[in-house]
Amino acid sequence: MVLGIKIGYVLILTALVVSCSSPSTDNYSDTTNESNISSKALYTLHCEACHGADGKKGISGAADLSVSIINPKKIKSTILNGNEKGMMPYKEIITNPAEIDSLVSYVQTLRKK
Numbered sequence: 001m002v003l004g005i006k007i008g009y010v011l012i013l014t015a016l017v018v019s020c021s022s023p024s025t026d027n028y029s030d031t032t033n034e035s036n037i038s039s040k041a042l043y044t045l046h047c048e049a050c051h052g053a054d055g056k057k058g059i060s061g062a063a064d065l066s067v068s069i070i071n072p073k074k075i076k077s078t079i080l081n082g083n084e085k086g087m088m089p090y091k092e093i094i095t096n097p098a099e100i101d102s103l104v105s106y107v108q109t110l111r112k113k
């Protein structure tokens, strides 16, 4: 009889411990900056209209990206802040840092090898 109560008590205690310590999945959020959009898709969406698929289109004086020689840092700042004519301020449009970085890489693939 006494043993039966003890076992019951242990079972309740175990159930309590398990229910309290089970990992909460409620607050789980994806904190990575990964983008699911490919760099090519991003370029097509945001940049191709002026620069063209091969970077040479030059609409409204857009720089020829196939002969561009600026370094990745400058590419990045050009995308973020635009040029002196205020043509490409993407800071507020592309807010995912991973997407900016993938565009910086993609732009360099347009260069003539």
Ligand code: HEC
Pocket: 043, 046, 047, 048, 049, 050, 051, 059, 060, 061, 062, 063, 064, 065, 067, 068, 069, 070, 075, 078, 079, 083, 084, 085, 087, 088, 090, 103, 104, 107
């Ligand atoms: C509204 C037209 C337009 C769009 C859209 C546009 N650009 Fe440009 N881009 C320009 C113009 C114009 C210049 C040249 C500015 C200059 O010479 O002062 C330029 C220059 C650049 C340069 C500098 C090249 C160099 O060698 O100086 C890079 C890099 C660049 N654009 C990348 C991009 C990327 C990446 C996107 C998409 C996120 C984009 N552009 C979208 C018009 C555009």
